[in-house]
Amino acid sequence: TEGIAHRIPAYAGESMRRELDALDAALGNPQKPVIGIVGGSKVSTKLDLLKNLVGKLDALAIGGGMANTFLYAQGVDIGGSLAEKDMADTAREILAEAEAKGCDILLPVDVVVATEVKPGADARTVKTGAALSADDKILDAGPETVARLNAAVDASKTLIWNGPLGVFEVPPFDAATVAAAQHVAERTKAGALIAVAGGGDTVAAVGHAGVAADLTFVSTAGGAFLEWMEGKPLPGVEALRA
Numbered sequence: 636t637e638g639i640a641h642r643i644p645a646y647a648g649e650s651m652r653r654e655l656d657a658l659d660a661a662l663g664n665p666q667k668p669v670i671g672i673v674g675g676s677k678v679s680t681k682l683d684l685l686k687n688l689v690g691k692l693d694a695l696a697i698g699g700g701m702a703n704t705f706l707y708a709q710g711v712d713i714g715g716s717l718a719e720k721d722m723a724d725t726a727r728e729i730l731a732e733a734e735a736k737g738c739d740i741l742l743p744v745d746v747v748v749a750t751e752v753k754p755g756a757d758a759r760t761v762k763t764g765a766a767l768s769a770d771d772k773i774l775d776a777g778p779e780t781v782a783r784l785n786a787a788v789d790a791s792k793t794l795i796w797n798g799p800l801g802v803f804e805v806p807p808f809d810a811a812t813v814a815a816a817q818h819v820a821e822r823t824k825a826g827a828l829i830a831v832a833g834g835g836d837t838v839a840a841v842g843h844a845g846v847a848a849d850l851t852f853v854s855t856a857g858g859a860f861l862e863w864m865e866g867k868p869l870p871g872v873e874a875l876r877a
Contacts (some may be wrong), residue, residue, distance in 0.1 A: 640874035647875055655872065656864055657852035661831035662691060666792040672784070672815070674798030675836060683865040684797070689733040689740075695793065696784050698740040698800035698811070703773055705711035705742055706729070706763060714748065714767030716774075741787060741847045749839030752805055775801030777809035785818045788828065794819060796832040797864060799840040813844040820846035833860035 639645065647655070662669070671692045678701050688695055697705055701716040708726035711802060733740045742763070749758040751769040760777045761767070776784075781800075788794060796819070803809040822828035832841050833854030841847045856858040859869055 637734060637870040637874045638719055640871075645875055647872075651872075652854060653852070654854060657854070658860075660851070660862060661795045666829060667695035668791045669793040669795070670694040670696065670787055670791040672696045672698065672794065672796040672798070673802070674701060674800050674812075675834075676700035676717060677717055678704045678726060681798075681861075682725065683867070684861060685729050686732070687864065687866040689729060689738040690736050692738050692795075694739040694741060694787050695733065696787065698743070698776055699802075700799055701798070702743050702776070705740075709742075711764050712767050713773055714771035715769050716748075716767075716772045729799050739787075741784060743773075743776045743778075743780040744783060745779040746773045747775035747777055747801065747808060747810070748773050749808075750800060753810070754806055756805075756807070758807055763845075774805075775808040778811075778814075781811050781814045781818075784815055788815075788819060788822060792828065794828055794830040795823065796830065796841075797834040797837050797861065797863065799836055803836075803840050803843060809840075812840050816841050816844035816846050820844075820849035822851050823851055833857075833864075 669692050671688050676699060700717040703713045703716045704722050705726045707713050707718050707720055708723040730740055743836040745760055745762050747758050747760050748771045749756040753772060800815060801808045810860040819830050823830045830850040831852045832850055833856060835857050838853055841853060847853050863869055
């Protein structure tokens with residue numbers, strides 16, 4: 636893709652143009668305040684992303700397994716939840732950098748826990764910091780966390796979203812992601828929010844919530860969307876600038 640652009644005349648198609656326009660509106664030259672939602676399982680795969688975003692966003696909500704790592708780094712009991720405990724120092728560094736740059740980090744204030752990940756599992760909602768057993772796994776954000784996130788979305792003009800808030804593929808652990816997505820869609824349809832979402836799991840999540848058509852733009856670029864959010868140049872795009 637990159638190489639051929641140096642050998643014959645090459646131009647961006649309409650799909651790429653729409654994508655680049657949407658990405659610029661979300662992070663390049665956005666209407667402020669700007670909020671980000673970043674979820675997924677691992678901090679280690681999104682380190683560059685987090686470090687780039689805390690310098691550009693007014694608020695950043697962290698969900699999924701990543702949130703467990705941040706909670707663990709703050710001394711919160713996460714039971715037997717998925718987390719990268721060896722990333723605790725890095726998580727604290729990101730929190731400190733966000734504070735220094737004026738980016739408000741939103742972590743779960745309540746969570747949904749269960750002992751097994753299966754459809755219809757017996758789950759309960761507890762406040763973040765409650766004592767958990769070794770078998771308890773945090774599998775979704777709770778309703779108070781969603782309400783707090785929705786309030787932050789209401790106070791923002793632009794949203795960029797990458798990653799679900801919980802194990803959305805397995806109900807009932809899709810509740811937080813679906814509720815947040817539906818609220819984002821309502822704000823977008825009302826003309827109050829520019830909402831751009833991207834990344835494989837995110838596309839599936841907003842589709843699962845039934846709101847993909849209601850957001851400003853849903854990127855299908857996958858890993859390239861993530862690299863762009865990390866602030867890295869995209870070779871296929873840069874070749875067209877030459």
